Amino acid sequence: MVNLIWLIPLIPLGGAAVLLLLGRMLPKSLIKVVAPGTIFAAFLLSLGAVMESGGKPHEVVLYEWLPKVDWGFLLDPLSSVMILIITGIGFLIHVYATGYMDHEGGYYRFFGYLNLFVFFMLILVLANNYVLLFAGWEGVGLASYLLIGFYFNKKSAGDAAKKAFLFNRVGDAGFILGMFCVAALTHGSLAFRDLHGLTAGPLLTAAAALLFLGATGKSAQLPLFVWLPDAMEGPTPVSALIHAATMVTAGVYMVARSSAIYSLAPEVSAAISCIGATTAIMAATIAMVQTDIKRVLAYSTVSQLGFMFMAAGVGAYWVAVFHLMTHAFFKALLFLGAGSVIHGLHGEQDMLKMGGLRSEMPITFWTMAIAALAIAGVPGMAGFFSKDEILFYAYLNFKSVFAVGLITAALTAFYMWRLMFLTFFGEKRTLVHAHESPLVMTAPLIVLALGCGGCSYYAAQLERWLEPVLHSNHSPDIGLKHVLMAASVFAAFTGILLARYFHASTGPLGPLTKLAQHKWYLDDIYDFVFVRGLGMRGGEYLGSFDRRILDGGINGAGLVTRFVSRASIWADTWIVDGLVRIAGFSAMFASLPARIVQTGFVQSYALVIVAAIAAALGLFWVK
Amino acid sequence: MITYSATDHFILLPALLLGMFGIAVLLLDFLFPKDIKGRGWLVGIAISGLVFAGWQLWEQHRYLAEHGMTPLTGFNGALVLDNFAIFFNGIVLVSAALVMLISYRYLENEHEHHAEYYALVLFATFGAFFIITGVDMVTIFIGLETMAVSFYVLVGFLRGDKRSNEAAMKYLLLGGFSTGLLIYGFSIFYGLTGSTTLIALASVVPARGPHDPLLYLGIVTTLAGLLFKIGAAPFHMWAPDTYEGAPTTVTAFLAVASKTASFALLLRVLAVGLSGARPQWEPLLTGAAVLSLTIGNLAAITQSNVKRMLAYSSIAHAGYLLLGVVAGNDTGLIGVAIYLLTYAFMTIGAFLVLVALRRKGAAVETIDDLAALSRRYPSYALLMLVFLLSLAGIPPTAGFIGKYYIFLALVESGKYGLAILGALYVAVSLYYYFRLVRSMFFVESTEAQVLAPSNGVRLALAITGMATVAMGVLPEPFIRMAAASLGR
Secondary structure (H helix, E strand, O other), rough: OOHHOOOHHHHHHHHHHHHHHHHHOOOOHHHHHHHHHHHHHHHHHHHHHHHHHHHEEEEEEEEEEEEEEEEEEOOOOOHHHHHHHHHHHHHHHHHHHHHHHOOOOOOOHHHHHHHHHHHHHHHHHEEEEEEHHHHHHHHHHHHOOOOOOOOOOOOOHHHHHHHHHHHHHHHHHHHHHHHHHHHHHHOOEHHHHOOOOOOOOHHHHHHHHHHHHHHHHOOOOOOOOOHHHHHOOOHHHHHHHHHOOHHHHHHHHHHOOOOHHHHOOOOHHHHHHHHHHHHHHHHHHHHHHHHHHHHHHHHHHHHHHHHHHHHHHHHHHEEEEHHHHHHHHHHHHHHHHHHHHHHHHOOOHHHOOOOOOOOOOHHHHHHHHHHHHHHOOOOOOOOHHHHHHHHHHHHHHHHHHHHHHHHHHHHHHHHHHHHHHHOOOOOOOOOOOOOOOOOOHHHHHHHHHHHHHHHHHHHHHHHHHHHHOOOOOOOOOOOHHHHHHHHHHHHHHHHHHHHHHHHHOOOOOOHHHHHHHHHHHHHHHHHHHHHHHHHHHHHHOOOOOHOOOOOHHHHHHHEEEEEHHHHHHHHHOOOOOHHHHHHHHHHHHHHHHHHHHOOHHHHHHHHHHHHHHHHHHHHHHOO | OOOHHHHHHHHHHHHHHHHHHHHOOOOOOOHOOOOOOOHHHHHHHHHHHHHHHHHHHHHHHHHHHHHHOEEEEEOOOOEEEEEHHHHHHHHHHHHHHHHHHHHHHHHHHHOOOOOOHHHHHHHHHHHHHHHHEOOEEEHHHHHHHHHHHHHHHHHHOOOHHHHHHHHHHHHHHHHHHHHHHHHHHHHHHHHHHOEEHHHHHHHHHHHOOOOHHHHHHHHHHHHHHHHHHHOOOOOHHHHHHHHHOOOHHHHHHHOOOOOOOHHHHHHHHHHHOOOOOOOHHHHHHHHHHHHHHHHHHHHHOOEEEHHHHHHHHHHHHHHHHHHHHHHHHHHHHHHHHHHHHHHHHHHHHHHHHHHEEOOEEOOOOOOHHHHHHHOOOOOHHHHHHHHHHHHHHHOOOHHHHHHHHHHHHHOOOHHHHHHHHHHHHHHHHHHHHHHHHHHHHHOOOOOOOOOOOHHHHHHHHHHHHHHHHHHHHHHHHHHHHHHHHOOO
């Protein structure tokens, strides 16, 4: 079976093709079988392949795709973990979605996109080189884009999709460049097996930094994380699968996969750790003041991804993957639970209008409680061990990162139990009669809850399992570990206790509340500089590119006058909003030559040709 | 003494067939009454002309393969038959055939269905043959003019449409100007060498040295003329207006055939005639590439007309292609060849979807016209998505392969700055291509598009779609073809 790993992604692709092309003609009942069925088949095949491989790396090369770059798949301990998460949790979420999306239009499109996503995600993690990984990387971005904007009648959904798309583009530019740096290092091979034996150097550092820039886009880290909370406009199963369990962890996976590069670039690794820690605490504070149940979870995801990068940055790659795995369980469960609540309340997402749902939705409550304990880091639950390991390794390397991590752990416990208390305890604040979700939705919750409890006990096994592929700096200082464990347990219970008493507080952060409520003004900064500055102004200038402003074509005198008067106006308002001006200015400046000439007049076009030739000839004398 | 040898005939045969079929289409149209079943059969004749020409190309390729790939020269060194010529002629022929397939219904809808259209497409292909195959400047020039004149008429083929007329006029005036520049450059080369062949030019270049003003003047003016033809900045300004105004089928043909033939010529002039003058032309090409990327990608962002947006995107593509030449190694040149091959299919594919759709009884033009396509015609929306991803260069589509080669070539030759610029603009280009995706998938529309696909459109769509995916997933045979065309 291990030779059939190339088939694993193809099964969901087949499902996607059938659903997208023929879906309209298929009855709903068949779609309900096809969509989760393909994922389940992929899961079974993955399970078989992983068991057969027994942790030994196994490559299946189909053919040479590009010179020295294969269309090849790699099943090793790392990708084994990933494909099992993707197909396993992906299957549960598909089953859940058959119930959740029951009343929505475009059923076949939804599952078509969802299957397509799984296909690309499997390509991403099974690829044996960066180029194929990049194909998956762009593919999941595409599927995510289509799914965030699934409710196309909602304008906010379209805007959110666009935002996610734009922020990911920035990261992708970094990824492409990083990829070519790697190509230069490996002499064009780009295969993961050729990463070993590289030597440190400026090119390698550049590769590490640029690839990480790609990861900050995909995995929603500073400075590019603002798209993820908005991505919650997509249907809740999408949030659970793509924006919690799988796609957003692709950056962590990629960094772990490139551990050979990152272990040689200590400066970049340190930066990753710091960025992860900063993102974690920032997002956690924002999560504390959100009232939309899905947004709390979205910021929580950003924060937890920060934890993973903290671990990856200090060289504890297996811990990052371990947390990735536990997070996939508890965060998928939390999202699906939240979806169940929203479903039960007929679309209500505001936690201030919930409350007291414990008795009406017992299964949802108990399963979510398990996940909330897990993410808070209560002993015996999935999140406890993984978070603990992260803090332990952080302590060994950077004490400051550890301190931030510990505080964030307490904040995490607080915001998560604030969510629980607001949703399930206290007085009921809505008149809507809530109902427990149907079995297709609650069954996945139960399975995931079992996973949350269970998977924590396999930390040691996972470390051994991942040992051959990931560089790990093992340090068995048991005494220290227990002290730190006590500290983190203390932090967890403090957070939960505080949530018990202050969950209704509107200012849990004191003076920082306002900052958190405004999401640390990150959106505003982006809006100010890019949307209003470059976007609107730049768009305006670029838009007038060929709007034929200059009617005379080449009216020199008018041009000069216009220029002078404009310059004086600029000078007046220069200081008032300097930042916007600079941004707008540069776009204006960049488009200026084109604006002057793209007038629609043949004479001015010809003039440009002459001018270009004159410039080229001028170059002769300059040289 | 003028002779016409068997070799000459063998080399010329594809062009001969194209020309003869072109004239046949005109004559038959004239001889038969106008109302014979809408005259769809003219398309058949025109396409069979292309098929015969293609068959001859295949024969030529077989001959070369049997004779160790030694190029044949004919007409006293005016034409040369090598793999390079066959490869690029092949691209032009295929694009012409695809355009023929989609033209019939389009022209019917626009009430401008005339036999001249097909004849002109054949004549343009005929001209392209001499551009690609010629190594003599006079031959090349005549080929260029034959192609250009055919295109001037084709662009203005919608006689009742003001924009089509305007586009043709602009293209004619500026095209004439640029041809003047090119012939000026050629005349300087003639003055330097006393011969009109590129090979003679090559032997003179080293002797003139790098600081010869006359040679430099010749290079600058020749490049200006050629950059105009491939639609590279700063000689691109005709493109948006012309692409927008021309009939969509002609736009597709112009974007592919004219660009491919002219780029082949550019390669030939630089590699054969001016390879010794690299220090002189490389900075110029670098400048043109950077400008094309910048102007093409940035201006495309704000366009609301799809054809205009694709025009700017084709300017950006010219920039990438020039980067491949600038890189100056084998990888770069193979990249250029494979880029042009993939570009033909994905570009025609994208225009094809526009041709297939109609709205309010008119052809689809603006981005809003594509609204809700994914819900009405999911397969067309998916195909368009594939073409757009390919144009943006996203793996595993065809467009990725060319870009991959060109970036790799830049990295190999140590031109990191240009590689960074190119990669950044890939990210930018996704943005404007995805404005179409957004419209197709996320925007609801009350006015439905009407799909009017003829069997020709279906066939062409199937070919372009499959080629775009196949070349991306399994590029190896195509890469080999591209490499062989360059004798690698």
